[in-house]
Amino acid sequence: xxxxxxxxxxxxxxxxxxxxxxxxxxxxxxxxxxxxxxxxxxxxxxxxxxxxxxxxxxxxxxxxxxxxxxxxxxxxxxxxxxxxxxxxxxxxxxxxxxxxxxxxxxxxxxxxxxxxxxxxxxxxxxxxxxxxxxxxxxxxxxxxxxxxxxxxxxxxxxxxxxxxxxxxxxxxxxxxxxxxxxxxxxxxxxxxxxxxxxxxxxxxxxxxxxxxxxxxxxxxxxxxxxxxxxxxxxxxxxxxxxxxxxxxxxxxxxxxxxxxxxxxxxxxxxxxxxxxxxxxxxxxxxxxxxxxxxxxxxxxxxxxxxxxxxxxxxx
Amino acid sequence: xxxxxxxxxxxxxxxxxxxxxxxxxxxxxxxxxxxxxxxxxxxxxxxxxxxxxxxxxxxxxxxxxxxxxxxxxxxxxxxxxxxxxxxxxxxxxxxxxxxxxxxxxxxxxxxxxxxxxxxxxxxxxxxxxxxxxxxxxxxxxxxxxxxxxxxxxxxxxxxxxxxxxxxxxxxxxxxxxxxxxxxxxxxxxxxxxxxxxxxxxxxxxxxxxxxxxxxxxxxxxxxxxxxxxxxxxxxxxxxxxxxxxxxxxxxxxxxxxxxxxxxxxxxxxxxxxxxxxxxxxxxxxxxxxxxxxxxxxxxxxxxxxxxxxxxxxxxxxxxxxx
Numbered sequence: 001x002x003x004x005x006x007x008x009x010x011x012x013x014x015x016x017x018x019x020x021x022x023x024x025x026x027x028x029x030x031x032x033x034x035x036x037x038x039x040x041x042x043x044x045x046x047x048x049x050x051x052x053x054x055x056x057x058x059x060x061x062x063x064x065x066x067x068x069x070x071x072x073x074x075x076x077x078x079x080x081x082x083x084x085x086x087x088x089x090x091x092x093x094x095x096x097x098x099x100x101x102x103x104x105x106x107x108x109x110x111x112x113x114x115x116x117x118x119x120x121x122x123x124x125x126x127x128x129x130x131x132x133x134x135x136x137x138x139x140x141x142x143x144x145x146x147x148x149x150x151x152x153x154x155x156x157x158x159x160x161x162x163x164x165x166x167x168x169x170x171x172x173x174x175x176x177x178x179x180x181x182x183x184x185x186x187x188x189x190x191x192x193x194x195x196x197x198x199x200x201x202x203x204x205x206x207x208x209x210x211x212x213x214x215x216x217x218x219x220x221x222x223x224x225x226x227x228x229x230x231x232x233x234x235x236x237x238x239x240x241x242x243x244x245x246x247x248x249x250x251x252x253x254x255x256x257x258x259x260x261x262x263x264x265x266x267x268x269x270x271x272x273x274x275x276x277x278x279x280x281x282x283x284x285x286x287x288x289x290x291x292x293x294x295x296x297x298x299x300x301x302x303x304x305x306x307x308x309x310x311x312x313x314x315x
Numbered sequence: 316x317x318x319x320x321x322x323x324x325x326x327x328x329x330x331x332x333x334x335x336x337x338x339x340x341x342x343x344x345x346x347x348x349x350x351x352x353x354x355x356x357x358x359x360x361x362x363x364x365x366x367x368x369x370x371x372x373x374x375x376x377x378x379x380x381x382x383x384x385x386x387x388x389x390x391x392x393x394x395x396x397x398x399x400x401x402x403x404x405x406x407x408x409x410x411x412x413x414x415x416x417x418x419x420x421x422x423x424x425x426x427x428x429x430x431x432x433x434x435x436x437x438x439x440x441x442x443x444x445x446x447x448x449x450x451x452x453x454x455x456x457x458x459x460x461x462x463x464x465x466x467x468x469x470x471x472x473x474x475x476x477x478x479x480x481x482x483x484x485x486x487x488x489x490x491x492x493x494x495x496x497x498x499x500x501x502x503x504x505x506x507x508x509x510x511x512x513x514x515x516x517x518x519x520x521x522x523x524x525x526x527x528x529x530x531x532x533x534x535x536x537x538x539x540x541x542x543x544x545x546x547x548x549x550x551x552x553x554x555x556x557x558x559x560x561x562x563x564x565x566x567x568x569x570x571x572x573x574x575x576x577x578x579x580x581x582x583x584x585x586x587x588x589x590x591x592x593x594x595x596x597x598x599x600x601x602x603x604x605x606x607x608x609x610x611x612x613x614x615x616x617x618x619x620x621x622x623x624x625x626x627x628x629x630x631x632x633x634x635x636x637x
């Protein structure tokens with residue numbers, strides 16, 4: 001009797017579970033998808049009230065993209081912009097795979113990537129310049145270093161570069177550091193910042209010196225530098241905190257060194273600054289188009305400035 | 316299936332008494348038989364699926380990695396014995412994983428060195444010395460330790476251990492071999508305790524009684540009788556803990572500093588094989604040499620953990636035979 005009963009019960013439970021699962025799904029689709037639901041269902045489901053824009057890519061831009069998405073949510077509540085980071089490379093991959101409506105990148109798209117995207121989606125990716133970023137050089141707040149030349153930075157980070165210790169660049173003693181070795185903080189190689197810094201500072205064809213601490217995110221670099229007295233690192237200007245110090249950078253020995261600010265980035269006197277891009281696979285969809293127009297408007301550019309990045313020059 | 320139902324129908328040997336006891340068993344409705352079969356089939360599928368998944372993963376990893384190994388472009392010498400890992404270099408891409416192998420082994424070895432005394436000590440205490448209540452509490456707490464997600468360990472490594480290691484050991488960087496090893500030790504201790512305790516429990520009580528009857532103290536009993544008797548099981552406990560440590564990704568990615576470096580002391584940052592795959596696979600475009608080499612690293616890891624687990628398994632078989 002007991003075995004029989006339990007078998008029947010099991011059947012009933014399984015059935016009920018299956019039914020409720022199915023019913024649940026239906027209910028979800030009918031009653032407007034929550035903003036967090038992934039946009040994968042979007043193409044078929046026309047009756048969803050909230051429309052999602054998938055915005056994937058650059059880790060440098062993730063704070064900015066998030067700020068835009070939040071601000072835009074107040075202006076256009078019917079659209080939800082879903083932002084995720086991972087690196088410019090991840091954004092490009094999403095652009096090619098067609099999983100992102102807008103891909104963020106802190107470097108310009110490469111010709112091969114355009115080819116790949118054309119092959120995969122049949123459309124040519126469209127580029128939007130949305131702002132600028134000054135790449136700041138960070139050291140610990142107790143470090144007496146105030147300025148550095150591009151050459152020295154190159155020697156510190158380049159494979160075969162000669163600068164290994166703080167005394168070689170004129171810092172006799174870093175308070176709190178255990179030895180005078182320069183602890184290089186860098187980024188993982190899926191980061192647009194990593195590639196940009198390599199191109200501009202390390203050398204176009206050169207490689208990084210091995211043994212740097214390769215962080216996953218822009219914020220991680222600043223946090224590690226803040227906790228490590230002997231460290232030096234590069235990261236977006238928007239990530240500055242009181243626990244770190246931004247070093248002035250000079251193009252050559254003898255040139256005046258420049259602090260990264262909106263003015264110095266825009267007039268190109270600060271040497272390590274770069275444009276920020278958004279890409280769409282082919283012509284943007286109607287929602288994406290409206291969103292991009294808003295980003296390029298004064299309201300959108302104000303968010304850029306508020307987030308610590310550099311807005312486009314006013315026309 | 317049919318056999319079971321046949322057996323359940325009244326057999327000639329069980330006449331009166333059985334019929335009284337099992338009247339309901341005799342009458343099985345068709346729907347019930349179908350349900351029974353369906354569930355048995357379902358359970359069978361569940362059991363077999365594990366095999367399918369293992370071979371599926373095996374096949375997938377090899378399919379992605381193997382063509383490159385035999386394609387002629389791959390340099391096994393450079394791969395295994397060079398420390399230069401420059402997968403994204405513009406001018407000269409190099410794929411040497413020696414530093415990563417050394418990184419993995421240094422962190423794992425130090426973690427094992429820290430975890431073994433704690434893990435086996437705790438196993439001995441839980442199994443032989445603690446009272447009933449203490450044992451139950453300890454087991455629950457140790458299992459709780461095993462339930463902490465590795466990203467939380469990594470976070471602890473960055474925010475708690477990093478400044479602590481700098482202060483206590485005067486290390487220039489807090490994210491280093493020691494930090495990663497401490498986290499891995501904490502993560503593998505629960506495995507060592509629970510398997511080690513089982514191994515000690517498997518020693519027959521007659522051994523304990525004999526030892527105590529001979530006038531041994533409890534500690535003498537443990538290290539002269541129980542540990543030698545349970546050594547295979549204890550070895551298995553250690554090896555499964557090591558297997559966990561080798562394969563762990565997130566915590567070491569966050570806590571070791573992720574620097575390609577042959578460590579000269581426990582205070583140097585390193586990078587492990589697992590962390591490299593985790594950090595770089597998302598970016599490597601499918602089919603590129605970088606992507607293939609990451610899968611070859613996967614095969615390498617697979618081989619390492621397979622050997623460790625196989626050894627542990629053989630060791631466990633060793634105790635079963637006794």
